[in-house]
Amino acid sequence: MQEQTYVIKNQDSFELKDIFDCGQCFRWNEEKDGSYTGVFKENVLNVKKEKNVITFKGIINGNIKEVVEDYFDLKRDYSKIKQELSTIDENILNSVNYGKGIRILNQELIETILSFIISANNNIPRIKSIIERISGKYGKQIKWNNKTYYTFPTLENLKKASVEDFRNLGAGFRDIRLFETINMLSEGKVNVKNWYKEQDTKKIREELLTLSGVGPKVADCILLFSDLKRFDVFPIDVWVRRVMNELYIKNPDETKVSKKEIESIAKEKFGNLSGLAQQYLFYWKREA
DNA sequence: ACCCAGGGTCGTC
DNA sequence: GACGACCCTGGG
Numbered sequence: 200m201q202e203q204t205y206v207i208k209n210q211d212s213f214e215l216k217d218i219f220d221c222g223q224c225f226r227w228n229e230e231k232d233g234s235y236t237g238v239f240k241e242n243v244l245n246v247k248k249e250k251n252v253i254t255f256k257g258i259i260n261g262n263i264k265e266v267v268e269d270y271f272d273l274k275r276d277y278s279k280i281k282q283e284l285s286t287i288d289e290n291i292l293n294s295v296n297y298g299k300g301i302r303i304l305n306q307e308l309i310e311t312i313l314s315f316i317i318s319a320n321n322n323i324p325r326i327k328s329i330i331e332r333i334s335g336k337y338g339k340q341i342k343w344n345n346k347t348y349y350t351f352p353t354l355e356n357l358k359k360a361s362v363e364d365f366r367n368l369g370a371g372f373r374d375i376r377l378f379e380t381i382n383m384l385s386e387g388k389v390n391v392k393n394w395y396k397e398q399d400t401k402k403i404r405e406e407l408l409t410l411s412g413v414g415p416k417v418a419d420c421i422l423l424f425s426d427l428k429r430f431d432v433f434p435i436d437v438w439v440r441r442v443m444n445e446l447y448i449k450n451p452d453e454t455k456v457s458k459k460e461i462e463s464i465a466k467e468k469f470g471n472l473s474g475l476a477q478q479y480l481f482y483w484k485r486e487a
Numbered sequence: 488a489c490c491c492a493g494g495g496t497c498g499t500c
Numbered sequence: 501g502a503c504g505a506c507c508c509t510g511g512g
Contacts (some may be wrong), residue, residue, distance in 0.1 A: 222494060316496080320494040325509055371507025376496080414496045436494040481494075 203263040205255040214300020221482040223424045234430035243348045294483035310351040316412035316445035332368045376412025400429045423474040430474040433465040442484035
């Protein structure tokens with residue numbers, strides 16, 4: 200395949216660091232020149248921003264404009280969303296100002312499911328390296344600029360991996376969870392295609408929870424960060440618990456803050472924009 | 488050297 | 501519903 204280029208100007212809500220370092224994705228890396236290169240689906244893409252000009256360049260399976268618009272969620276009006284969130288209170292206003300360049304990517308569903316199973320009780324550098332090794336062994340090779348990249352493997356190829364293979368790739372105790380979920384997905388124990396037609400987020404969530412290694416937090420991340428794109432979820436992890444306690448609950452013993460309490464505050468304050476609010480708050484608290 | 492925490496989930500009580 | 505265990509890695 201040949202290299203393609205696509206340039207856009209004056210795109211609102213588009214800062215490379217905010218998008219790629221806000222914790223939603225694991226396969227993007229910063230280059231020496233400040234641009235980022237990543238692999239998604241069967242694409243290798245480099246994104247560079249200079250002043251108000253964004254240049255996308257890479258090996259793309261399809262039309263680069265369409266691929267970029269879809270993946271970066273370019274048709275959504277983030278300015279409007281941020282404006283709406285900013286009126287809620289001072290805290291969310293501050294977090295939105297901090298992460299004003301965030302966009303939530305439309306990531307491939309299977310990759311998102313397996314990536315967030317790996318994320319459980321894990322840190323981001325290690326999550327990235329595990330995914331990289333799995334892709335290197337079972338993904339498809341793409342060469343570009345004398346470098347070799349590997350796509351996230353298809354279910355078909357992942358079925359070749361045993362529990363022990365995942366352990367050897369550094370997945371740790373998540374090995375069996377990956378193995379079982381891959382089997383469940385490829386045997387059609389859950390019908391993934393129906394999820395895109397389903398209006399009720401809760402129904403998809405229930406099915407996600409039947410997968411091995413998918414609990415409430417991972418399910419919400421999948422709903423928010425995959426191309427299912429549900430904003431009416433609120434993934435609660437250590438950082439969100441921390442920031443919600445600090446801003447709203449103010450319990451001296453943070454570990455005693457119940458999930459229900461956090462959920463009800465989120466729903467009441469952020470409603471159907473909860474997922475986005477969570478992401479701004481998470482990024483703000485974790486970085487600052 | 489030692490301890491701790493990291494985008495939690497699972498099995499057991 | 502609460503509680504501990506869980507693989508591994510980087511940082512204090």
